[in-house]
Amino acid sequence: MARVNFRLPDIGEGIAEAEIVTWHVKVGDMVEEDQPVADMMTDKATVEMAAPVSGKVIEVAGTVGDQIAIGSTLVVFETEGGEEEAAPAPAAKEEPAAPKPDPVPSKQDTVRPEPVEGRAVSAAPEARASTKPVLSDAAGGVEGLSTNGGETRKVLASPAVRQRAKDLAVDLAQVHPAAGDRVKHSDLDAFLKYQGGGSAFASAPRSAPIAAGEDEIEEIKVAGLRRRIAENMAESKRRIPHFAYVDEVDVTAVEALRAAMNETRGERPKLTMLPFLIRAITKAARDFPMVNARFDDEAGVVQRHSAVHLGMATQTDAGLSVPVIRDAQAHDVWGLAAEIVRLADATRRGKAKREELSGSTITLTSLGALGGIVSTPVINRPEVAIVGVNKMVERPVVIDGRIEVRKMMNLSSSFDHRVVDGMDAAKFIQAIRRLIEVPALLFAD
Structure with missing residues (x-):
């Protein structure tokens, strides 16, 4: 030996x-x-x-x-x-799925983006249907007979993959190879991620209350991209004096416009609120170039950009990632909608290119329906501004002495106070509000 x-x-x-x-x-x-x-x-x-x-x-x-x-x-x-x-x-x-974004991958990186070849999850899912006995072949692969919905088919896999699937009680007939006809570790990883695996930091519901005196402690090592997120979030908060500003926006008119445009969209992607907000950010940034910038605090240089490379916070199973819409100011709302869909899909599948995960000049983040009333987003260093979208609600509003039911939404934002003065930050968000409340302005030059 x-x-x-x-x-x-x-x-x-x-x-x-x-x-x-x-x-x-x-x-x-x-x-x-x-x-x-x-x-x-x-x-x-x-x-x-x-x-x-x-x-x-x-x-x-x-x-x-x-x-x-x-x-x-x-x-x-x-x-x-x-x-x-x-x-x-x-x-x-x-x-290509784990590039290090510009100095701060905090919001761009995740524990692991959607699984690609060679990736594994850290926790096993609940037990699934077990496999039937397998037949080893001389080539080192394994040809097994597995069932899927009553249909029996042959599954090719290496002994190691077969044993791992057996340990996890996964029916390999349910695992589809990404390439060829042989199931690999990466295919099993992808199946686990999509069918019940996920971030080791995700909270699992407990089936029964914990009695007094009982305390099960689970230790999860902070490693990989999660470690980098932790380090860079701390670095962002340590080095950047955050200034927060929140404003209320009446989105009734833009919501009506969005619904009307969706009715005639044809084969184009469905419009959400995000393309309109991005359009508003790019137009407002013309008058407030100090917010569309990157601050190299070690060199003492602020780089103001004329083009808006917008970071779009995207939630994945493993955490938050921020792909970048290049030259967002050059897209109409349909083009922005298409880019949002494309980049979000690539990011969740771990297929985003390195250049698509770096170089942003300002970030938009949204919690969707879970947006709450107010948030205090952390700046994606070395950027100097981030805009957060909170949930939309219907409530009575006084307009010209009348009470009307309007659709309202808050915009939460954070700015690097070393670079952006409080007045400029407030005026920038108010400019976005004006564009959203009078949506015709979004399409005027």
């Missing part, structure tokens, strides 16, 4: 270390060559590391959240052979 030391290869220019975000194997597992063993995260991407040899895992470098230096041993394998050797470094497989 021989020991093979698999050392962490150079997985990016200037990268000195990488963080373990997922282990696909454990000590004692038998693995095949090219089988995924771990996901490693750098500042630029998440990279899947595959076994360079077939053999038994006898040592692993650390636990999830540990930083591993480039060139140090990641996994030690025991193989059939003679003397100890170092495994050749395989080509790292880079995934």
Whole structure:
């Protein structure tokens, strides 16, 4: 028997270390060559590391959240052979779903965006229908007979994938390969994410009340993108003196316009309130360039942008991410609606490109129907402004001495008080309010 030391290869220019975000194997597992063993995260991407040899895992470098230096041993394998050797470094497989946004990925990053190949979730879902006995083949894959709604079909999967599915009580017939006809770890990860997995930070409801004296403590290690979110949220609040401003907006007219436009939209995407708000932000930013800016506080330089690259906060199963609508000022409301759908879908599936997750100059965030009355959004450093949308409600309003039922909504906002004065912040939000309350102005040059 021989020991093979698999050392962490150079997985990016200037990268000195990488963080373990997922282990696909454990000590004692038998693995095949090219089988995924771990996901490693750098500042630029998440990279899947595959076994360079077939053999038994006898040592692993650390636990999830540990930083591993480039060139140090990641996994030690025991193989059939003679003397100890170092495994050749395989080509790292880079995934585009975990780029590090400009200095603050806080709102852009998540624990993990929607799963892509090689990703795993941290918690198993509830038990599902178990698989039937499987038949091993000589090629190292497994051809199994599984059922799905009464229909029996063959499922191809490696022994490791088959065992993992068995441990999780997942019927592999329900797992559809992203490519080819063989179920991989990534396909199982995606199934778990979509069908009941999710962020380790999500709260699970309890089936029964907790009696006095009983306290079950669950420890969840803050690792990967969640760790970066925590670090950068703290950095944003530590370095930026936030100034909050909230204003009330009558959205009755724009809601009527939106409904009328949707009735004749044809094949175009359905309009929500967001395209109108984005349109208002881009028009108001012309008169308030100090809010459409990025502040390099270390260099002492504020970069004011003429184009609005709008960060659009998007909720995923694993957390909040912020893809960027480039040149938002150049889109009409239909174009903005299409970009919102496209970017939100790509982000939730973990398919957003690196350039689509960085470079924003101002951010719009919304909690939708859960928007509450007021929020105090955290600025996405190095930006200097963020606008938050709260929920829409119908309530009586006095207009010219009459009481009318109107649709009202609050806009909550935060500004970097080092760069944006309070008066300018208030006037900016009031300009947005004016555009929304008289929606014809949104379409006037």
